[in-house]
Amino acid sequence: xxxxxxxxLTKAFGPVTAVDGVSFSVNKGEILGFLGPNGAGKTTTMxxxxxxxxxxSGTAAIAGFDVFNDSLEVRRRIGYLPEAPPVYPDMSVAAxxxxxxxIKGVPAEKRRERVGDALKKTNIEDKRAELIxxxxxxxxxxxxxxxxxxxxxxxxxxDEPTVGLDPKQIIxxxxxxxxxxxxxxxxxxxxxLPEVSMTCDRVVIINKGKVAAVDTPQNLTSRLxxxxxxxxxxxxxxxxxENLLAQIPGAHRVNVEQARADGRLTATVETAPxxxxxxxxxxxxIEKGWALFELRGVxxxxxxxxxxxxxxxxxxxQPAAAN
Amino acid sequence: MQGFHAMYRKEMGHYFVSPIxxxxxxxxxxxxxxxxxxxxxxxxxxxxxxxxxxxxPEIDMPGEVLRAFFGILSTLVLFITPMLTMGIYAExxxxxxxxxxxxxxxxxxxxxxxxxxxxxxxxxIMLLPTAGCVIFLYLHSDPMPPWRLVLAAYAGLLLLGxxxxxxGTFISSLTENQLIAAVLTFAAFLxxxxxxxxxxxxxxxxxxxxxxxxxxxxxxxxxxxxxxxALIYYVSFIFLFVFLTVRSVDSMRWRRA
Numbered sequence: 001x002x003x004x005x006x007x008x009l010t011k012a013f014g015p016v017t018a019v020d021g022v023s024f025s026v027n028k029g030e031i032l033g034f035l036g037p038n039g040a041g042k043t044t045t046m047x048x049x050x051x052x053x054x055x056x057s058g059t060a061a062i063a064g065f066d067v068f069n070d071s072l073e074v075r076r077r078i079g080y081l082p083e084a085p086p087v088y089p090d091m092s093v094a095a096x097x098x099x100x101x102x103i104k105g106v107p108a109e110k111r112r113e114r115v116g117d118a119l120k121k122t123n124i125e126d127k128r129a130e131l132i133x134x135x136x137x138x139x140x141x142x143x144x145x146x147x148x149x150x151x152x153x154x155x156x157x158x159d160e161p162t163v164g165l166d167p168k169q170i171i172x173x174x175x176x177x178x179x180x181x182x183x184x185x186x187x188x189x190x191x192x193l194p195e196v197s198m199t200c201d202r203v204v205i206i207n208k209g210k211v212a213a214v215d216t217p218q219n220l221t222s223r224l225x226x227x228x229x230x231x232x233x234x235x236x237x238x239x240x241x242e243n244l245l246a247q248i249p250g251a252h253r254v255n256v257e258q259a260r261a262d263g264r265l266t267a268t269v270e271t272a273p274x275x276x277x278x279x280x281x282x283x284x285x286i287e288k289g290w291a292l293f294e295l296r297g298v299x300x301x302x303x304x305x306x307x308x309x310x311x312x313x314x315x316x317x318q319p320a321a322a323n
Numbered sequence: 324m325q326g327f328h329a330m331y332r333k334e335m336g337h338y339f340v341s342p343i344x345x346x347x348x349x350x351x352x353x354x355x356x357x358x359x360x361x362x363x364x365x366x367x368x369x370x371x372x373x374x375x376x377x378x379x380p381e382i383d384m385p386g387e388v389l390r391a392f393f394g395i396l397s398t399l400v401l402f403i404t405p406m407l408t409m410g411i412y413a414e415x416x417x418x419x420x421x422x423x424x425x426x427x428x429x430x431x432x433x434x435x436x437x438x439x440x441x442x443x444x445x446x447x448i449m450l451l452p453t454a455g456c457v458i459f460l461y462l463h464s465d466p467m468p469p470w471r472l473v474l475a476a477y478a479g480l481l482l483l484g485x486x487x488x489x490x491g492t493f494i495s496s497l498t499e500n501q502l503i504a505a506v507l508t509f510a511a512f513l514x515x516x517x518x519x520x521x522x523x524x525x526x527x528x529x530x531x532x533x534x535x536x537x538x539x540x541x542x543x544x545x546x547x548x549x550x551x552x553a554l555i556y557y558v559s560f561i562f563l564f565v566f567l568t569v570r571s572v573d574s575m576r577w578r579r580a
Binding site for chain 2: 047050051052053054072075076078080082084085086087088089090091095099100102103104105147
């Protein structure tokens with residue numbers, strides 16, 4: 001059952017198009033990840049979904065309500081954590097959460113319970129009487145998370161929920177998010193790739209306002225698995241090695257890392273699906289008289305896929321030009 | 324209406340912990356007490372001077388004191404309200420809490436009315452201690468002036484203050500920067516003030532401008548006259564700027580993030 005439906009969403013700020021024909025849908029109880037580089041349009045899309053700003057064209061609906069025409073109905077059903085937690089520094093945590101509960105329409109008799117529940121879920125009960133301005137970044141972030149949950153909304157939209165948290169807290173938050181799935185529908189945006197593969201059921205990869213891919217993390221990895229990544233460890237000067245590798249037909253995106261103290265370099269070469277150029281690489285390196293220490297194929301991680309899908313075409317053209 | 328109530332409570336709570344609110348109210352009360360003293364002494368001296376000259380003291384001393392006192396109060400209010408209104412919207416936008424409010428099931432009207440009525444409440448609380456001066460005057464006057472005089476004067480002061488708060492709040496909603504809001508509000512108020520000063524020179528244009536003057540309509544209130552046209556003027560003024568503030572808040576959705 002589709003809970004969130006986005007069709008051809010476009011948002012232009014004057015000459016700049018931040019969101020360009022984005023379409024996707026989220027099923028009830030699902031966790032959808034939004035992955036993309038800075039400026040890709042993730043935050044803008046979320047702001048349109050939450051009713052903060054209207055789209056230039058296209059439609060979006062949450063729980064059957066259009067986000068523009070039935071904005072109030074949508075807002076009753078969503079919890080939203082923007083990039084920076086929207087907190088009032090001079091209020092105590094409990095007072096703030098009570099305020100948010102009120103403006104979200106939580107009836108008086110349920111408020112205490114809901115505030116207590118939100119405090120417990122985000123593990124900040126011990127800070128309930130503390131003034132928000134005295135909290136550390138990590139705690140402030142958790143207060144932000146708590147306000148998104150306080151009214152127990154159907155749909156929860158989180159913009160970079162784990163930013164500013166220490167590793168232990170990050171694990172807790174991921175655990176929390178996974179626990180909320182099923183009874184809640186969640187959309188979260190992030191830069192952190194492992195987060196996506198660990199918590200999300202499906203991923204939307206977005207770049208320059210356009211959707212680059214929509215699929216489960218597993219499917220994405222296998223879809224692009226045809227392409228290989230080869231890793232070599234060589235005793236050679238950096239620039240000549242880079243040029244040599246780039247010239248091999250079928251090689252794209254050569255990356256030579258910094259030399260270690262003993263002069264050995266590590267380089268990675270990516271190839272198109274179906275091509276195995278390992279023997280050519282070995283032959284060319286030996287031909288030049290350089291010492292080859294290691295040569296192996298590495299399967300593409302989600303990070304590679306992400307970079308592959310979101311890197312400029314200019315980088316791809318480079319090896320071709322070197323020919 | 325729960326949203327309105329929540330906004331109002333939050334705003335009032337913030338005023339109680341805000342240093343600016345305390346400073347502004349404190350300065351206002353100190354100055355008003357000081358001026359009351361000056362006015363009182365001045366009027367008493369005048370009446371003595373007239374007695375010395377053999378003229379019967381027909382001046383209505385308490386009335387004169389009240390009129391001058393409330394006149395000074397209106398000037399103080401004019402200078403002080405920009406400080407009270409400058410942060411009302413600017414703070415929310417700077418902190419990012421405007422995003423919270425606008426993605427919650429609370430209407431712009433609830434937000435604007437909650438904030439406006441809270442500022443009006445603070446203003447009324449600020450005016451309360453001035454009644455001390457007035458009561459002092461009354462207790463020492465024989466015969467006591469009619470109470471309606473004071474009620475009319477305070478009514479005028481509340482309407483004037485309400486109008487200035489509405490205007491200042493509107494200006495605050497136009498910018499993220501408190502300082503710019505304060506400066507623009509001061510400028511607006513000074514223009515308003517100057518319009519009033521020009522009124523005595525006569526002529527049709529100045530008379531028309533005087534009608535528009537926020538301070539101009541206040542004068543009668545200080546004499547105990549509650550003019551319906553002045554009431555309508557103030558209520559319309561307040562409605563206008565509250566309405567404009569609602570539009571301005573709505574337009575925040577269309578401004579670049």
